[in-house]
Amino acid sequence: MIVLNRFRVPEAQTAEFQLQARAAIEVLSNREGFVSVDFGRNIDEPELWTISTRWINVGSYRRALNGFESKMVVVPLLSLAIDEPSAYEDPEHVGPNLSRGAGPR
Structure with a gap:
């Protein structure tokens, strides 16, 4: 599974962004x-x-965002990301996008 986060960073904030990004990484x-x-x-x-980033599955990525360290370091960085879908998977593994609790009909 691939997670692609994009950021628009003004030149004046580049050094701070790089420090924050490397800490999150x-x-x-x-x-x-x-x-x-x-x-x-x-x-x-x-x-x-x-x-x-690449992960063995979506659950691994979601669990990686839990915990004190992630909430203090990773989540603040991700809040600066461009607001767009970020999770990608091999097309063979992506099924229909159903709401939670919706099963096959």
């Missing part, structure tokens, strides 16, 4: 189910940044 990297991370800055539009 450190926390996530130590969580069960973590596979890898890519942290990058857009070549053409330098105010755009991305943190892309």
